[in-house]
Amino acid sequence: MGGLLMNRFYRLQYFAAICCLVFLPLSLFAQNATPESVEFSVPKNIFFTGEKVWIQASAYQNDKPSTSQVLYVELLNRENQSVYLSKFLLEKGELFHFLEIPKDIPSDHYLLRVFTRISPLVDLEKGLKQQFVTIFNPKIPPAIAEDHPGFFENLPTSDADLSLSKPLAKAGEELSIRSNAFKESTKLFVKVYNPYLKESGGLSSSAIYAGQAQGEFLPELFGHIVAAQIDPRTVDTTKVYFLSVHGRESALYTDRPDEKGKLYFDIGGLKHWDFMIAQADQNGDMLDFEFLSPAVRTEFASGFSFPELKISPNDQPFLQDLLISIGVQTFYTEKYEQEPIPVVTGFVADRTFLLDDYTRFESVETVIKEYVPMVSVRTRQGKKEFRSVNEFGNTFTGNPLMLVDGMPVFDSDQLAAFNPKNFEKLEVLSRVFYLNDQRYEGVMSFSSYQSNVGGFPLPTNAFFKQTPGIQVPVQLEQETFGGSSINRGDFRSVLFWSNDPKASKLNGDALNLKTPDLSLPFEVELLENGKVIRRAYFMVQSPD
Template identity: 40%
Template sequence: MISSLLKHISFFILLIQAFPLFAQEIQEEKVYVHLNKTIAITGESIWFDLRVATSSGECHSRIVYGELVNREGKGVQQSIFTLENGKAEGSLEIPGNLVSDHYILRFYTRISPMMGNEGIDNQFITVINPKNPPKTGTNKTSGLLHYSPKKASLQENLISESNAKKRSMLTPDLGGMEGKNMTISVSIKNPFLLDRFQGRFDNKIYQAQQGDKKWIPEPFGHVVFGKNLVPEIDTTETFFLSSHGSQSVLNTAKPKPNGDLFFDLGALKQYDYFIIQSSKWEQQLNFSIQSPFCTLKFKEDFVFPELILEEKDRPFLLDLIAAGKVSPYFYQPKSTDFQSIVTGFVADKTYLLDDYTRFDKLETVLREYVPEVAVRSQSKKTVFKLLNSPISGIFEQNPLMLIDAMPVFDSDVMATFNPEKIQKLEVLSREFFLNADRFAGVLSFTSYENDFGGYELPATALYLNYPLIQPKKVLQSPHFNAKRDQSNFPDFRNALFWKSEIISTADFDKIFTSEIEGEFEITISFYDEKGDFKMLRDGFEVRN
C-alpha cells in the first residue's frame, strides 16, 4: 500500500517538474505551408502540406490549427489537425455559404503566434460562389501593403514544353532535385490575385496582441481551455470533462486562482462532444469554454484586394465551376480513422450483465450480484460502499461512478436507474488516483451503444459542441483522378498533381492534363541544405 502510494506521489512530482523544464527548452516554431492551389469554388477542399521548423529540428507541438478568414478578420472555417514530427497534411473544406471574395488561409500551432514573425503562415486564396457574387467596393483604397510575401525562387524549364493539349501527358524535369524531400503541386493559376498578393505573409500583418498571452503548449495532444466564471474561485474544486465519440474518456482539472482550466486530451483525437461537470455537482456551473483559435486583428494599413469579376472571365469561371462540382463526387479522398487509445483503468472485477437475470433497478443488480458493493442508506441518501481490497476494509464514501466515462454524482438517481441498456460493470475495489484527486474506488458502467444507456444528462452538467480534430485524408491518386485512363470517365481536374514526401524524381515523372484549359502552375517546396524553406515555380498552358 505504502509503495503504491509512493509511486503515485513520485509520478505527480515528475509531472510537475516536467512542465517548467519543457518551458525552459521550448523553441520558436516557424510554420510553413504549401497549398495545392489558391482558387476554388465553395464546397471544394484546399489541400495543404505543413511543416513546423525549429532550431533543433524537433517540434514539440502535436496539434496545428487552420482557419479561413474573411476581410473582417472573422474565421469562417476553422479546423484542428494533428502534427506528427512537425508535419501535417490534410485538406480544409470551403463552406458553401461564403460570398465570392479573397480570403486568408492561415495555419499555426498553439504557441507559434507568440514566438516570432514566422509563427503563422498566411496566404490569400480566392473563393468563388456561383450563387453569391462578390460585393463591390470592398477594398481599402487608402491602405498600403507594407508586408510583401517572401518571393519564391523561380526555376526555368521544370518542364520542357510550355504548351500542352487537353488530355495529354507532360514530362517534368527536376534536374538536380533528386534526394530532396519535396512537396509538389500542379494546378490552375489564379488570375484574380496580383503577384504582390501571392505567396506567404508573416505575422506582421496583425496588430500586437493585447493583454496577457496564454501559453498553452501541446506536447502530448490537444488542450481544452475553459474558464470558471464564479466571483470567488475555489482552487480545490475539481472539474470533469468527459469526451464522447467512438470512445469515451474522462479528464479532470482544477482552476487556477484566475479561473483558468486546462484539460489535456493527450492521445485522444476522436470525439463528437464534451460534457462538463463539477465536484460541486448540486450547483449550477458558471463555466465558459474558450476557443482554441487565435483572436487576431489586421493592421489598419493591411490591404485585402478587391475581387473583380468581368464578362471576359466567364469561360474561366465556367471551367472552374465544372471542376469544383465534379471533384467531390469523382475524386473523393479516403479518410483514415484515428487509432483507438487505451482508456479507463484495470478493473479488479468485470461483470457482463447479460450473464445475469435482469432487474429494473441498478441498486437491485448491485445487491444481488456484486459482492464488492454494499448498498446502504445514510442520512436519507443512497450510498454505494465499495470493498477496499488491499486492507480488507470498506470505504465510507461513494466511489467514482461512471456511465460511459461520464461521472454520476447523484447516487439516489443512480440507484433507481434501469440498467437494461448497460452491457457491463467494471469494479475497482481500491483507492483510485486521477490527477490530484483520490476516490474511494470506481464503479464504471458501459452501455451497448456508448450513449449512457438512457441515463439522462444531469441538470447541472453542460453539453458542449467543440471543434473536431480532423482525421487524415489520403488521395486515391496523386493525379486526383484514379480513372483518368477511362475515356468515358469525367476529367475536369484543375488540380493535376499533389504529393508530399517526394524523395525520388521518379515519383513525379508525368503530368496528365484534363479537359480544363488555361495557365497551370507547378510549385515545388522543400528545405535547402541550410534548413531554409524554399519554393520553386514554373508554368505551362493547356489549349485545345
C-alpha cells in the same frame, strides 16, 4: 471508456519536462524558448464548401522535429474571426492530412493559416504561416460584378523557361511540361487556375499583422491541452472541475482553478473524441465557466485588407466544371499504429460485467441488485443511493464515483432509474479510489456501445462542447495528385502536387501528365525553397 486519465499526473510530467517554468514567468520563458519554424503546402487555392483541403505541413526547431505534438489549421475571415479550427497530430514534426471546409460559411476569400500552440508567441514570422484561399458556397454566393471577358481568353503570360507542349489541350490528351530548373529539391504544382486571387503564395506575418500575437504560452509536449476560464471575481480555488471527453476513446480529467480562474486539462495521449462535457463538483453552477480557444489572437495591420470577391455571369461554365471536380474521391487510411504517447489508465476494475451476458432489466437499480454483489442499493429519505461493499463485507458510507463513459454522475437517483439498454459493460472497483486529491469510496463505471453516454441525460449544469479530437496522420492508398493512370471519368482539378508522398520526383527535364475531362484553365508553378521561380498556364477544352 478509454480510462480515467489523471490530469495532475500528466501535469507533473509536463512541468518536469519544462521545469524552468517554475522559476521563470511564462512571458520570459517564451522569449527564451527555441523558435518553431512552421511550413505548409496545399495543392490549390480555390475550393467549394464541404470539399477536402489536403495539406502537408511541418514544424521544426533548429532543423529538428518540434517538441510540439499538435499543429493547428485555421480559417480566418476578413473580419478577423476564426470560422474553422482543427488540430492535427505531428509525426516527427511532419503532417499530411486534410481539413474539411465547413458547409455553412459564405463565399469569400479566407486566410488559411498554420501554427502550434506556442510558435507565433515565440517568433511570429517563423511560427505563423498563411495564404489566401477562395471558397465558394453555392447557397451563399458572392456579389455579382459586371460582365467581363472569359478567363480562358485572358490567361497570364507563361515564363519562357517553363515550356508546355500544348498551351491549348484537349481533354484526355497527354501534356508535357519541360524546364531546365527541374531537380529533386524543386516542387511542382499543376492546378486549376484561380482568377479571383492575384497573390497565390504565402503572406508574411510581419506584413499583415500589427504587433505581437496574443495567447497563453502552453507547450503541448504530450498532446492537446484544454484551457478554460472561471470568472476571476467569483473563482473558488478549492472547487474541483471535471472534464470528460467522449468518442472512440473516452476519459475523465480534473483540475482546480488558479487565482486568476484558469483551468488546464492536459488530454495527453488521448486523440479520438467527438465532444467534451465540463462539470463542477456535485453538479455545481457553471454560469461563470467558458472554454478558451487554443488559437492565437492577432490584429490586422492598418494597411492590410482582403481582396474583394465578385463573380460575373460569364464565370458560370468555369464554376460549374470546378464544382464537378469536388466529387473526386481520395482514398486514404488512418495510421492508427502511430501512437507515440500512451494513454495512462488510473482506474483498474476489480470486476467487469458484460451486460449482454445477463438478462436485460429496465433500470440500473435492478441490474445492480441482481448481478453486482459488491454494490448495494438502498433508499434514504426517498432517494436511491449506491454503496460499495469491500472484500471483507464492510459497506462504505458514501456513493462511489459514478461514471457513464467517463462522465461523472452526481444524481444517484437518476442513475438508479435509468434504462441501461445502451450500456455495454459495467466496471466496479470496491476499494477506496483516489482521483488526484479526491477520495471516493469505490467506482461504478458504465460504458456505452458508442462511447456517447448511451442516451444518459446531460447533467443540468453541465457545459457541453462538440469538438473533434486530434486528427491522427493518414497515408494515401495511391498516387492522387499526379500521374496519368486515370482512363475515363477524370475530373481532377489538381494534376500534380510534389507534396503528395506518392508523387513521382522531378528527375530529368520533362514531366508528362494527362489532362482531365473538364474545360478549365490550369496554372503550373515551380517552387524552390518555398518561393515560386517559374509560372506557366494552359487551357483544357472538352472534346465536344
